[in-house]
Amino acid sequence: xxxxxxxxxxxxxxxxxxxxxxxxxxxxxxxxxxxxxxxxxxxxxxxxxxxxxxxxxxxxxxxxxxxxxxxxxxxxxxxxxxxxxxxxxxxxxxxxxxxxxxxxxxxxxxxxx
Amino acid sequence: xxxxxxxxxxxxxxxxxxxxxxxxxxxxxxxxxxxxxxxxxxxxxxxxxxxxxxxxxxxxxxxxxxxxxxxxxxxxxxxxxxxxxxxxxxxxxxxxxxxxxxxxxxxxxxxxxxxx
Numbered sequence: 001x002x003x004x005x006x007x008x009x010x011x012x013x014x015x016x017x018x019x020x021x022x023x024x025x026x027x028x029x030x031x032x033x034x035x036x037x038x039x040x041x042x043x044x045x046x047x048x049x050x051x052x053x054x055x056x057x058x059x060x061x062x063x064x065x066x067x068x069x070x071x072x073x074x075x076x077x078x079x080x081x082x083x084x085x086x087x088x089x090x091x092x093x094x095x096x097x098x099x100x101x102x103x104x105x106x107x108x109x110x111x112x113x
Numbered sequence: 114x115x116x117x118x119x120x121x122x123x124x125x126x127x128x129x130x131x132x133x134x135x136x137x138x139x140x141x142x143x144x145x146x147x148x149x150x151x152x153x154x155x156x157x158x159x160x161x162x163x164x165x166x167x168x169x170x171x172x173x174x175x176x177x178x179x180x181x182x183x184x185x186x187x188x189x190x191x192x193x194x195x196x197x198x199x200x201x202x203x204x205x206x207x208x209x210x211x212x213x214x215x216x217x218x219x220x221x222x223x224x225x226x227x228x229x
Contacts, residue, residue: 004155006155032216034216034217036220041222042222043117043204043206043220043221043222043223044156044204044206044218044220045220046217046218046219049216049217051216090155090156092155094216100158100169101146101158101216101218103148103155103156103157104155105153105154105155106153106154106155
């Protein structure tokens with residue numbers, strides 16, 4: 001069955017340290033992978049996507065993500081966390097060719113000064 | 114460009130009442146999505162429109178939920194009658210014909226529904 005898993009409900013990191021938010025997926029076709037961020041009382045904002053090409057993709061606000069086909073993972077990373085990065089992060093996958101989107105349950109990122 | 118607009122932002126109703134949500138996508142965006150986001154969960158796709166046609170409504174509870182996009186622009190999602198478990202944030206998103214090749218969705222601020 002198609003799905004997206006975010007194994008950590010919450011990630012805590014100190015400001016200035018690197019951060020990783022994990023995501024694994026299961027699809028029957030080629031995966032199109034996305035990361036979105038959600039601030040309180042706001043809609044989701046697009047961060048980055050992987051469609052094809054380089055396994056390391058760069059996105060907004062200094063975030064990047066690494067696609068690993070063998071591990072079916074698409075972890076979100078940032079070399080140096082900011083307090084303002086504190087938010088809810090969602091991984092999503094589009095299952096080709098069925099044109100269906102699946103979102104993970106979200107990971108709350110807490111960056112402490 | 115203006116973003117995805119949704120109204121109302123908040124709604125409180127009693128169970129068995131009806132409610133409607135409105136969404137106006139980004140101008141020119143052909144694809145429109147309605148999602149339900151229950152607290153602590155990720156968004157769940159309810160229905161997807163391509164212009165004014167339904168692409169996917171497999172997760173829409175059709176006995177109580179309905180949606181339309183008559184002119185291929187704005188859309189309305191209705192719940193009748195509402196149940197307590199319908200309490201959630203209802204998100205609307207859109208994507209353009211060009212951008213859709215890469216499937217980036219632009220989300221509205223959502224409507225927070227509380228059913229008492």
